[in-house]
Amino acid sequence: MRRGGLFLLLALLAGQTAAPARAAPEGHLASDHFEIRGHVPDAWLETASSLGEALYAELKAHFGREPPAERLPVRLTLHPDRASFTRAAKDAGVRLSLRGLGGIIVWQTGDVHVELQRHPFATRRLIVHELVHAFHHRILGGRSLADVPFWYREGLAEHFGWHVQRGRKWRFGDYRALAMRHRPASVALKVTAGDIDPWK
Numbered sequence: 001m002r003r004g005g006l007f008l009l010l011a012l013l014a015g016q017t018a019a020p021a022r023a024a025p026e027g028h029l030a031s032d033h034f035e036i037r038g039h040v041p042d043a044w045l046e047t048a049s050s051l052g053e054a055l056y057a058e059l060k061a062h063f064g065r066e067p068p069a070e071r072l073p074v075r076l077t078l079h080p081d082r083a084s085f086t087r088a089a090k091d092a093g094v095r096l097s098l099r100g101l102g103g104i105i106v107w108q109t110g111d112v113h114v115e116l117q118r119h120p121f122a123t124r125r126l127i128v129h130e131l132v133h134a135f136h137h138r139i140l141g142g143r144s145l146a147d148v149p150f151w152y153r154e155g156l157a158e159h160f161g162w163h164v165q166r167g168r169k170w171r172f173g174d175y176r177a178l179a180m181r182h183r184p185a186s187v188a189l190k191v192t193a194g195d196i197d198p199w200k
Contacts, residue, residue, distance in 0.1 A: 024080070030073065032056075038078030040116060048076060048127050054170040055128055055160065059135045067138030074134045076112045076127070085115035103130040107144040110137050125161045128172065132157040 028037045029045040034052040036045050052074070060066045079085040086098055092106045092113070103114040103126040112130045117123045136153065137145060145153045160172040 033072050033074060034076060035073040036076045036078065038080070039084065040078045040080050044078055044116065044123075047124065048078060050168075051124060051127055051163075051170055052076070052131055055131055055172060056135065058160065058172050059132065063135075063139055065139055067135065071110070071138040071142060074110065074112065074131065074138070076114065076131065076134075078127075079113060079115045082115060085113060088113050102126045105130055105133045105137060107137065110134055110142060124163065128163060129157040129161040132160050 024039050024041055026037060026039050027042050027045050028035070029042075029049050030036075031049045031053055033056045034049055036048045036052070038045065056066070077088060079088060085102070089098055089104055089106075092111065093108065094104060094106060098104070102117055102122070103112070105112050112134050114123065114126050114130055117126065133145065133153065136148070136156070137143070140148075162175055163170055163172050164174045164176060165171075
């Protein structure tokens with residue numbers, strides 16, 4: 001190759017910018033009680049399926065019953081970003097403000113939408129929280145949970161949302177997750193404020 005051609009090639013290569021990140025192709029995973037989809041890595045589909053099936057067994061034991069077969073599977077869509085999540089909510093007819101929300105259940109259909117969060121624990125917690133609502137919604141015959149006291153429906157979803165994984169098993173309603181999640185932040189605050197002696 002001539003020297004001029006080499007410089008031109010190098011100039012072209014140097015001027016190239018990285019291609020913009022593209023969303024993953026839509027994945028789909030069906031299990032006994034769930035249909036999970038989304039433009040997210042397959043690992044998230046598998047995690048959501050594993051969480052869902054383990055949670056289903058826990059909720060069946062908690063309520064002493066399970067949703068009728070015609071109300072299954074529970075459909076969960078995982079969204080890679082805020083834009084995808086808000087667009088899906090709007091398309092589903094959700095009218096409430098999504099500010100501060102990373103997950104919703106669409107009462108008319110029972111479908112669940114969750115936006116991936118920065119921290120994997122936060123995403124899993126949202127998935128569990130919304131799937132608790134979806135299960136509860138289905139055992140009530142598809143009615144809105146508006147008639148169920150707020151403290152009960154949200155308390156139940158929050159309770160089960162605190163989870164830990166032991167090997168391949170999930171444990172729900174485990175408040176050690178709360179301590180594990182907040183401990184590093186509280187220690188960091190003490191260190192910054194000078195309220196901690198690392199030698200003690």
